[in-house]
Amino acid sequence: MATTVAVVAGLALTMSACAPGGGGGSESSAQPSSISTDIASAGTVTLKMTDFWGSAEGKWIDQAIADFQKKYPNVTIDRTSEDWGQLNSTLNLQLQDDAGPDIASANNGWQSLGTLAKGGLVVNLDSYAKAYGWDSKVPTTIIRQNKFTTDLKTMGSGSWFATPMARTSLIGLYYNADKLKKLGIEPPKTLDELEVDAAKAKTAGEIPFQYGSLDGSTSALLGVQAVLADKNKLNDYVYDVPTVKASDVGMKEAVETVKKWADAGYFPKDFAGIDYQTAVANFVKGQGVFRWEYTGSLGLSTEQQKHFGYVQLPQSGGKTVGVGAAPGAMVISAKSKHPEVAAAFLDYLMSPAAGQTAVDLGLVPALSPDVKVPETSLSLTGESAAAKTLDSDDGYVPYFDWSSPTMLDTLGQNLQLVFAGKMDSGKFTAAVDADRDAFLAGQA
Amino acid sequence: MSAPARSTGVWTAAAGSAAAEPRETASAPPRRRSARRRRRWTGLAFAALPLAVYAVVVLAPLVQSIQYSFFKWDGVSAATWVGFDNYVTFVTDPILRSTFGHVLVLICFFALLPIVLGLFSAALLTRAKQPGMAVYRWIFFLPQVMTTVVIALVFKRIYAPDGPLNQALRAIGLDSLARTWLGDFTWALPALGLIGTWVTFGFCMVLFISGTSAIAPELYEAARMDGAGPFREFFAVTLPGLRGQLAVALTLTMTAALRTFDLVWITTHGGPGTSTLTPAVALYKAAFQNPQVGLAAAIGVVMAVLCLVVALVITRVSERD
Structure with missing residues (x-):
């Protein structure tokens, strides 16, 4: 019995000495001073991407990748798809891995995105937002969904940690x-x-x-x-x-x-x-x-x-x-070697072209006021009109x-x-x- | 995080001690002692690899869970030491505390009811040998080999508002008894409990039948000669003879009740309200849905300790003369 007590006491001591976590706690606010948006001259780049989309949504992201690669033949994006719950519960581990994804879809809110930002696992995107003019492209009520203050105590203001896309839910x-x-x-x-x-x-x-x-x-x-x-x-x-x-x-x-x-x-x-x-x-x-x-x-x-x-x-x-x-918050891994290329892809996902791809696949578009919706689809017509009104009303x-x-x-x-x-x-x-x-x- | 896995470990240990142990024979000649010692070391060397695996797969996570339980941690960023706060939360938070009450109800349905029913049916089945006994045993044992997920999905259908149970009640004119079983604050927990009864009853029965067949027939003969009726015979011969089986059945079914997860998760998610929330479901929510790894670890540790206590108490009591 005495040995048990001693062992327990010893364990308690070692436990208080080394706290779990905090390994990845790098300075997430460290940002490059100048951002290059010239992707064509970035050399040959391969990016890894993990997302939680299947069926029509999976086809949408595949099409967006194909179109982006056509625009920039020097870029290859390797996509992996996982089940929604599976990715949400393992993304924090994947992003701590040196061989983890460069780009990933996360879930908004404190449960997922906030936790990743706190752990310093995702890049602060402010300088990219400035370079690509995201602040004027995206309705404020959507921007706030992707922002956290840099002390990571408050959501809805501060710095960009994720981007939406030309789709909505x-x-x-x-x-x-x-x-x-x-x-x-x-x-x-x-x-x-x-x-x-x-x-x-x-x-x-x-x-x-x-x-x-x-x-x-x-x-x-x-x-x-x-x-x-x-x-x-x-x-x-x-x-x-x-x-x-x-x-x-x-x-x-x-x-x-x-x-x-x-x-x-x-x-x-x-x-x-x-x-x-x-x-x-x-x-x-x-x-x-x-x-x-x-x-x-x-x-x-x-x-x-x-x-x-x-x-x-x-x-x-x-x-x-x-x-x-947006049906996902797109993040760039803090371990990514090509965050500039990754940011260009996130920018592409917010483009009207990506919005039209969404509509063509029967998905609800956003940030794309001029998309052409097939008139035969009653529900998609209503959904697209709703998204358009919410975009313009910033609602x-x-x-x-x-x-x-x-x-x-x-x-x-x-x-x-x-x-x-x-x-x-x-x-x-x-x-x-x-x-x-x-x-x-x-x-x- | 794996309270269920750990508690199975508890039961294997309990069952292992029940199995025949190699006995030291006191009369061994002294000159063979060193040989025996060498053989013991060889044995240990053979066991080293499995032991190492056990340490890595079971012991290390166990220690880690205990460690996590003293921290407030979201699973990613730096954790803060909070001492026993997570344990205090578990026993003081009204919703988390209520899970103990739910587990007590489940123990009645998972352990007590099946054991009583199992004893009764074992007594009936062993008194008179009937043809086709094996078939009965096979049928009643079937739920035990089915995956809980399948069972839960089947019963979700049975308990549905327009499911077979309500249809049957309406068919015989008992419309007033038909209800939304799993969505009803009073009935959801007993309804889940009865699924457990259905699963464990056959197991208890088969266990008790095999136990009674091991009781020496002379004891029954002697009892009958002394003029004991069926009841007297049951309480004086069968029940004491089944002490070992009772201990195993109780340990297994009670730990099963303590770690009920899949049944609840698939049918009600802990609802309506929190009326069917169990510690294991609360643990899962804390660990994988909300970033409260410390609290989840504390719940896991408490449940593991409870399972261990249950197993120890039952073993002690059943081995006492």
């Missing part, structure tokens, strides 16, 4: 066009109209909203919140401004709205027992008139795209605010769960409590604030 309202026609209603233009339409659908025996809360789906809540919230305050809330509270950013009203819909029977009868995948499948199969959803998540075929529409409901003031972000708000690493769980769990009548909207916003504030306290 939004939360908005999908509708079943055939059902609307049958019910004799036009696609709603405001939240009030939507509620009137939902009531009509209910009377006609349809399920107004396809939704399942078994695994804590939050798209309806966050979609409604963006229609109700003050845009600037909502951005500030997510970007670590402690004086803004959840009740200031439409959270209380959004919770009350979805609870009201649940109580009015606007959701499927047993929505508490329906999981996300089943709800998506049911909606595409024709059950339900409306669905709040992330763009690209319904997996609509070319034929189905003719039968489903998309609207980004404007706020009562007329301006459109929507939850949206993006980030995904709310970026405000703290545990926020997505907090929202999902407490929303289930609200639906079960075990929590009111006041307690809900208090729980949200408690989660965010605890995280901010830990950051300080």
